[in-house]
Amino acid sequence: MNNATETHKEGKDLMKHMVGITVVNFIISVVFVGPAYAYLDPGTGSMLIQAVIAIVAAGSLFISMFWKRVKGFLNRLYGKKQETGEHRHDE
Amino acid sequence: MGKSRRRESIATMNRIDGSFRDPSGRVFGKDGEIYRSVFAPGVMDFEAARGVGLYRRLIDSGLLLPYQEVGEKDFAPEGTVYCLQHPRLPFVSYPWEWSFSMLKDAALLHLDIMEQLVPHGFWLRDASAFNVQYDGKRLCLIDTLSIGQRIPNSPWVAYRQFCAHFLAPLAMAAYGDVRTLGLWRNYIDGYPLDLVVRMLPVWRRYLPGLFLHLTLHARFQNRADRKEDLGKQVTVRTPKVSDPGLIGIIRSLRRVITGIRWKRSSRIWEAYENIRTYQAEDVTAKSEYVEKIVRRLRPGIVWDLGANVGEYSMIAAAGGAFVVSVEGDPACVEHVYQRVFHTEESKHVLPLTMDLANPSPGLGWDSRERLSLKERGPADLLLALALIHHLVFSSGVPLEGIAKWFSSLTKYALVEFVPPTDPMVRKLLQNRGTDHLPYDLNEFLASFNTFFNLEDHVTLNNGRTVYLLARKTDA
Numbered sequence: 001m002n003n004a005t006e007t008h009k010e011g012k013d014l015m016k017h018m019v020g021i022t023v024v025n026f027i028i029s030v031v032f033v034g035p036a037y038a039y040l041d042p043g044t045g046s047m048l049i050q051a052v053i054a055i056v057a058a059g060s061l062f063i064s065m066f067w068k069r070v071k072g073f074l075n076r077l078y079g080k081k082q083e084t085g086e087h088r089h090d091e
Numbered sequence: 092m093g094k095s096r097r098r099e100s101i102a103t104m105n106r107i108d109g110s111f112r113d114p115s116g117r118v119f120g121k122d123g124e125i126y127r128s129v130f131a132p133g134v135m136d137f138e139a140a141r142g143v144g145l146y147r148r149l150i151d152s153g154l155l156l157p158y159q160e161v162g163e164k165d166f167a168p169e170g171t172v173y174c175l176q177h178p179r180l181p182f183v184s185y186p187w188e189w190s191f192s193m194l195k196d197a198a199l200l201h202l203d204i205m206e207q208l209v210p211h212g213f214w215l216r217d218a219s220a221f222n223v224q225y226d227g228k229r230l231c232l233i234d235t236l237s238i239g240q241r242i243p244n245s246p247w248v249a250y251r252q253f254c255a256h257f258l259a260p261l262a263m264a265a266y267g268d269v270r271t272l273g274l275w276r277n278y279i280d281g282y283p284l285d286l287v288v289r290m291l292p293v294w295r296r297y298l299p300g301l302f303l304h305l306t307l308h309a310r311f312q313n314r315a316d317r318k319e320d321l322g323k324q325v326t327v328r329t330p331k332v333s334d335p336g337l338i339g340i341i342r343s344l345r346r347v348i349t350g351i352r353w354k355r356s357s358r359i360w361e362a363y364e365n366i367r368t369y370q371a372e373d374v375t376a377k378s379e380y381v382e383k384i385v386r387r388l389r390p391g392i393v394w395d396l397g398a399n400v401g402e403y404s405m406i407a408a409a410g411g412a413f414v415v416s417v418e419g420d421p422a423c424v425e426h427v428y429q430r431v432f433h434t435e436e437s438k439h440v441l442p443l444t445m446d447l448a449n450p451s452p453g454l455g456w457d458s459r460e461r462l463s464l465k466e467r468g469p470a471d472l473l474l475a476l477a478l479i480h481h482l483v484f485s486s487g488v489p490l491e492g493i494a495k496w497f498s499s500l501t502k503y504a505l506v507e508f509v510p511p512t513d514p515m516v517r518k519l520l521q522n523r524g525t526d527h528l529p530y531d532l533n534e535f536l537a538s539f540n541t542f543f544n545l546e547d548h549v550t551l552n553n554g555r556t557v558y559l560l561a562r563k564t565d566a
Contacts, residue, residue: 045311046251050340051330053303054246057339 111456116236118177121166125180127158127235129173136216136239137173143211145238154204156180156226156233175235181227181392181413181441185461186220186256187275188443188451190421190428191264191353194272196230197223198257202345204232205247209337214241218253220281221461225441227413230432244331247340251312255281258304258348263287265353266295269421272444279455284309300347355422373551377476378406380549380557381505385410388503390471396447397478401427401440407474408439415470416442447478448486465499473501476557480509480530484519489528490538497560498542504560508535513554532556 110118115133119126129137140146149155158175167174186194201218208214215237222234242248259282263271267290274282288296288309296306332340385393385407393412395404400423404416418424427442445451450464475497482488488496497504509516511531520527539545543560550556 043251043312043315045313045315046254046308047246047248047329048315049303049308049311050246050250050332050336052307053340053343054330054332054336056303057343058336060343061339 110234111460113234113236117168119168121164123179125177126161126164126167127175127177128167128171129175129236130170131172133236134172137236139240140213140238145208145211145213146235149204149207149232149238152207153229154200154207154231155235155238156224156231158235177233177235178226180224180233181439182415183224183462183467184415184441184443185275185451185454186260187273188445189220189272190424190442190444191261191269191272192425192428192432193230193442194220194257194264195261195348195351196432198253198261198348199345200230200232201253201257202341202348204238205341206338208238209241209334209341212241212243213238214247214337215239215249218249218256220256220275228438241337244333246330246332247337250340251308252281253344254284254304254308258344258351259284259287261348261351262295262301262305263290265351266291269353269425272421276452276454279461285313300343300350304344304347353425355425373553373555374402376549376551377507377557378403381406381474381476382410384505384547384559385412385472388472390503392470393472393474394468394470394501395474395476397475397481398427398442399423399477401430401442403474403476404440404442405430407472412439412472414440416440417445417447418442419444419446448482448488468500470501471503473497473504475504476507477509477515477555479506479535480513480516480519483528483530484516484523487528490530490534491541494538494542498562502562504543504562505557506539506560507555507557508532510554510556 110116110127113133114130115136116127116129119128146155146158150157156177158177161174161176164171164174186197189197197220200223201215205215216239217234217237219234219237222232222237223230224233225231226233247253255278260272260275263274263282271290284305288306291301291305295301381403389410390407390412393404393407393414395401395407395414395416398404398416398418399420401416401418404414404427408414416424416427418427421444424442424444427440431438431440431442445464451461453459453463453466454461479490479493482493483490497506511517511520516530536545539558539560543562545558546561547559548556
């Protein structure tokens, strides 16, 4: 703590953690509701996060489809033929 | 009577595998055959999956270990509703012995199966690395009963297990150090996600895929597991995950897993090329001798200890044996795995990572859930080529100890003796002076004579000798 570089490093780490924790708390506050008696195990966390990932996965699928269309449109506009290799990343 | 039979079957089961945790079924052995009992809790899922032909489809596509229904068996444990017989696996291996790519392929196998199951309203109830084995042709899922009907709109029940068994160790091996795959021995229920996150380089933790499935996942787990919440009132609404959402999760996992690559230094591979050309004449003579012995003994199972890049494993496999190719260097094991599994060279070699001075112990409940290397033997033939001088000088095991250990593993052994004058031995000794274990031909012969009969030998031009040894029956 009395070391200046260490404090700086800690500050950076703390900032990263703060950003992460804010995101997590936001998501958890969306998913958790009302009171009841429960002691949650880590498995509950694994169930909850899937809702987030499902949304992200669906979102990225939507964006990639949208992007494909934009690309297709631009390619048609400029009369270019796109190599198929680039499309292989989107499943 | 029923009770005592049940007790007996539990004892038998423990020797076969670690399937006792699952209430829906159990694996047991009888007269060298492998059976699986389906108990009442597993019947509904089993009948449903069989009804829509899922097992058939997965078996035909090589993703699932085949089975046959064998009707009632009086030796089956009490409560058996269906009795299935499986083909015997040539060798059961565990993730702490696997190469990086083998664990990765096991992960992708789970995802392949999930993609086939979800559209039919099924899923995998487990995603355990122990459910994947090599059946002599390919990696396949061996746990028939881990296929179950999906709980509608539920998140994937095995997601935590998948991340702990596959994603976490792969990420740590690729972005930390590949030797961390050995941590499997400590974490047999999968790697703790928070531990892995702490071990990753900071910037890796925030890459999109790893951030979601590992970093954020670990945070969610820790948040849910907060001890302060003990006794507090908290309700959790289980989130809904639709079929497309679940497929989205599976594909996202696939992208992340596929993207995790272990970058090996190319220097290592160049070195291997040199090893292969080094003393070509002697290598040929040795290869021919191994080939000759394999043809003569016709071993079913060969253990090649200290296999290096698996040259002699390949020779033994070409002679018709199933070869377990054991090596301590993860880069070598990966090399052999790539050669065997990602080309069509030979499919009867299973490369495993193991420090032979510290071979796989029995692990898990009562130390019997996962078997030690010795318990998975004996081999018909053991290859110890250019190995024992390493055990003597690098690991400090006396020759007699090596001979005794070998005799507990195999019926026959091909053991190479490298004389003390050999450049390799001199190199091993250069910083040790004379302060080392006795090592010369007389000591070697005396040690091995206690446990083996010397049947045959060949001396190579470089002064090294390969002995064919047969275990003494009374030893």
